[in-house]
Amino acid sequence: MISYEWRGKFENAEVNELHAEGFGGRVREVDWWGQVNGHSLGWVCARRGKQLVGFVNVAWxxxxxxxVLDTSAAKKVRRQGVGTKLVAVATEHARNAGCEWLHVDFEEHLREFYFDSCGFRSTPAGLIRLGR
Structure with missing residues (x-):
């Protein structure tokens, strides 16, 4: 059974590991706790028992x-609705906080997930790539 918690407690190391698994690359040493507490409306942690298996950040x-930023689900729970539930919990709490719009950007291979599974719709938007 997987539980979902808005603004749940987590250790930086477990989010760093999940993020590296979800987005590729090495495990970094990001201070996620400081980052989300300083800049976010909230975040959702998904846990199977004590193990973090999903995470999404909601900046505002x-x-x-x-x-919606950094949606991640561990490989062992992918295609089981974990990512969709993370975004649904985030959506509910953003709405309850008085937000009127929930934005997301993503790579093309995630289009089906965000549009079909999570209910986002396409809108005109702009983007300037600032890094490599």
């Missing part, structure tokens, strides 16, 4: 716009 502008 302090007003009516919230942004």
């Amino acid at each position: 502008d302090g007003g009516v716009h919230a942004f």
Whole structure:
């Protein structure tokens, strides 16, 4: 059984490991706890027992716009609805906080997940790549 907790407690190391698994690359030493507490409306932790198996961050502008970032599910729970549930819990809490818009950007291979599974719709948007 997987439990979902809005603004749940976590250790930086477990989010760093999950993020590396989900997005590829090495395990970094990001201070996720400081980052989300300083800049986010909230986040959702998915746990199977004590193990973190999913995470999503909800950043915001302090007003009516919230942004889904870093949606990650462990490989062993993918295609089981964990990512969809993470985004659903995030959506509910952003709505309850008074947000009117929930934004997401993603790579093309995640289009089906965000549009079909999570209910996002396509809108015109702009993007400037600032890094490599």
